[in-house]
Amino acid sequence: MKQSLIIIYLAAAILLIIGFLIGGSQMVVAGLNISINTAYRSFLMLLASFIIIGQLNVLLTAEVIEKWLQKFSGIKAIVVSALAGGLFPGGPYIYYPFVASFKEKKLPFYILTSFLFGKYIYDFSRIPLEASLVSPNIAFIRYLITFPIPIIVGLIVLRFFKDTPSYDYNLKAGEKDGSNNYNS
Amino acid sequence: MAQTTIILSIVAVILIVINGKLNGRQYEGIKLGLNQFIRTIPIILGAFILAGIIEVMIPRDFVQNWLSKEAGLKGIVLGSFGGMLLAMGPYAFFPIVSTLMVSGAGLGTLISIITGWSLLSLSKAPFEIGFFGVEFTIKKTIYSIPLSLIAGFIAYIIELLVFT
Numbered sequence: 522m523k524q525s526l527i528i529i530y531l532a533a534a535i536l537l538i539i540g541f542l543i544g545g546s547q548m549v550v551a552g553l554n555i556s557i558n559t560a561y562r563s564f565l566m567l568l569a570s571f572i573i574i575g576q577l578n579v580l581l582t583a584e585v586i587e588k589w590l591q592k593f594s595g596i597k598a599i600v601v602s603a604l605a606g607g608l609f610p611g612g613p614y615i616y617y618p619f620v621a622s623f624k625e626k627k628l629p630f631y632i633l634t635s636f637l638f639g640k641y642i643y644d645f646s647r648i649p650l651e652a653s654l655v656s657p658n659i660a661f662i663r664y665l666i667t668f669p670i671p672i673i674v675g676l677i678v679l680r681f682f683k684d685t686p687s688y689d690y691n692l693k694a695g696e697k698d699g700s701n702n703y704n705s
Numbered sequence: 706m707a708q709t710t711i712i713l714s715i716v717a718v719i720l721i722v723i724n725g726k727l728n729g730r731q732y733e734g735i736k737l738g739l740n741q742f743i744r745t746i747p748i749i750l751g752a753f754i755l756a757g758i759i760e761v762m763i764p765r766d767f768v769q770n771w772l773s774k775e776a777g778l779k780g781i782v783l784g785s786f787g788g789m790l791l792a793m794g795p796y797a798f799f800p801i802v803s804t805l806m807v808s809g810a811g812l813g814t815l816i817s818i819i820t821g822w823s824l825l826s827l828s829k830a831p832f833e834i835g836f837f838g839v840e841f842t843i844k845k846t847i848y849s850i851p852l853s854l855i856a857g858f859i860a861y862i863i864e865l866l867v868f869t
Contacts, residue, residue, distance in 0.1 A: 525748055525793055525794055525797060526747055526748055526751065528792075528793065529748060529751035529752055529755055529793065529797050530751045530754075532755055533751055533754045533755040533758065536755065536758045536759065536762065537754075537758055539762070540758050540761065540762050543762065544761070544762075548761050548762070549758070551761045552754075552757040552758035552759075552760065552761040552762070553754065553757060553758075554757070555756075555757035555760050555761065556750075556753040556754045556756065556757030556758075557753075557757075559753050559756065559757065559800065559803075560749075560750060560753045563753075565710045565714075566709055566710045566713055567742065567749065568742060569710060569713035569714045569716075569717050570713055571738040571739065571741055571742035571745075572717040572720075572721070572734075572735055572738040572739070573713065573716055573717045573720055573738070574737075574738050574741060575733075575734040575735055575736070575737035575738020575739070575740075575741065576717065576720035576721055576723075576724055576731065576734040576735075576738065577720065577734075578734060578737050578738075579724055579728065579730040579731075579733050579734040579737065580720065580723065580724055580727070580728070580734070612794075613829065613832045617832045617833075617835075617836045618836070620836070621836045621837070638824075641823045641824050641829075642820075642823055642824070644823075647795050649713050649716070650795050650796065650799055651795070651799055651819075652709055652712075652713070653709055653710075653713065654799035654800055654802075654803055655799050655802050655803045655806060655815075655819075656803075656806065657708075657709050657712075659806065659812075659815055659816075659819075662812065662816065662860065662863065663815075663816050663819050663820070663856075663860075666816060666820075666856050666859050666860055666863075667816075667820055667823070667856050670820075670824075670852050670856070673852075674848075674852075
């Protein structure tokens with residue numbers, strides 16, 4: 522988060538300087554006015570959004586999602602894991618280690634990919650932010666259009682890489698893993 | 706905007722009630738959300754400053770020629786790769802998308818930029834390489850590019866058919 526903060530403020534500072542050089546203080550003030558107005562108008566929406574995010578975090582724990590993933594196989598598993606990916610709370614420090622643990626849980630590769638793409642595309646905890654900071658209509662259309670992506674990716678992997686267990690991508694050529702029978 | 710705030714507040718209240726009934730952890734959820742909000746405020750404010758200055762600086766001709774509905778496929782391609790390069794979190798990313806929308810970017814461009822960022826953002830690469838290896842990351846990126854372009858193209862068609 523510290524890194525993102527530095528990048529954003531650095532980029533803002535550079536653009537403010539460029540803005541000043543192009544349009545003088547008038548342009549900078551106009552830009553800052555827009556920022557202040559947006560911040561003022563968005564405050565309550567953001568507050569509500571973060572309360573939703575907090576509630577989702579305590580409602581959908583990693584244990585709950587893990588249970589769902591181990592119940593299904595085939596196409597059902599793809600749909601469930603894509604949705605579970607979307608519902609899985611937390612940032613990359615939380616979900617990457619969770620997905621990497623699929624190896625120990627002996628979950629197949631297509632579940633891993635649909636879960637990961639579900640997280641990337643759906644990430645339901647992002648809806649409040651997308652709706653409040655961009656527009657509810659754009660968020661709705663975007664979800665509608667991209668909804669099939671994690672399922673399509675899961676189906677492609679199921680069709681063409683069916684026998685690839687979740688650990689395979691991490692092995693180097695010639696390296697062998699002791700485990701087998703990874704189909705759920 | 707007031708409508709969105711009301712809807713989000715209703716959803717928040719519903720989730721608080723559900724958590725209260727199911728696990729009694731509703732206060733923990735509120736505390737968690739508020740803590741995250743407070744920690745994120747500096748990033749959000751930085752993003753608002755960035756978005757504000759982009760909005761006044763971005764040349765109308767550039768939006769018209771490269772990002773608007775009239776830009777067609779150019780906007781979709783630029784959106785997908787632009788989303789890939791915007792290696793930042795949602796709090797910083799969405800205000801920038803909002804700025805592009807206000808400036809006149811087309812639906813195809815907006816959807817491809819959000820999809821490109823969701824699937825391809827370079828900020829994910831260090832984690833993917835670390836956990837799944839270089840090969841997985843490269844393959845995922847290559848396979849994801851057409852998905853982002855297709856999403857943008859579908860949005861472009863919807864804009865032509867429905868919003869014109």
